[in-house]
Amino acid sequence: MPVLHFEEGPIDVYIFICYLAYLALVPYKHYLGVTGWTGVKDSLLELGRLRKTTLDFGGESGDKISGLTKEQKGIIEKLGFADALF
Numbered sequence: 001m002p003v004l005h006f007e008e009g010p011i012d013v014y015i016f017i018c019y020l021a022y023l024a025l026v027p028y029k030h031y032l033g034v035t036g037w038t039g040v041k042d043s044l045l046e047l048g049r050l051r052k053t054t055l056d057f058g059g060e061s062g063d064k065i066s067g068l069t070k071e072q073k074g075i076i077e078k079l080g081f082a083d084a085l086f
Contacts, residue, residue, distance in 0.1 A: 031079050043075050 029040050051066040068076070076082055 028079070032075065033078070046071050047075060 025037075025040060028043075029037075032039060032043055034040060034043070046069070050068070050072060053064045053066075055062050055064065073082075
C-alpha cells in the first residue's frame with residue numbers, strides 16, 4: 001500500500017500500524033514454527049474457516065464450535081488456546 005501523504009501525521013500513523021502488525025505477527029510466526037510469511041497466511045486462512053454458533057433456549061445459551069480439522073486443531077494447540085476451546 002503506497003503512502004501518498006506528505007504530511008507528518010498520516011505517515012506516523014501508517015508507520016505505527018505497520019509496527020503493530022509486525023508485533024502481532026512475529027510471535028504468531030514463532031509459536032507456529034513456520035518459516036516465511038506464507039505459513040502465517042495459510043494458518044490464518046485455515047483458522048478463518050472455523051464457525052461458532054450460539055444457541056439460545058429461553059434464557060439458557062450454549063456455544064458450539066464447528067468440527068475442527070486436524071490442521072485447525074494443531075494450530076490452536078501450538079498457539080496455546082486448546083485449554084480455552086476444548
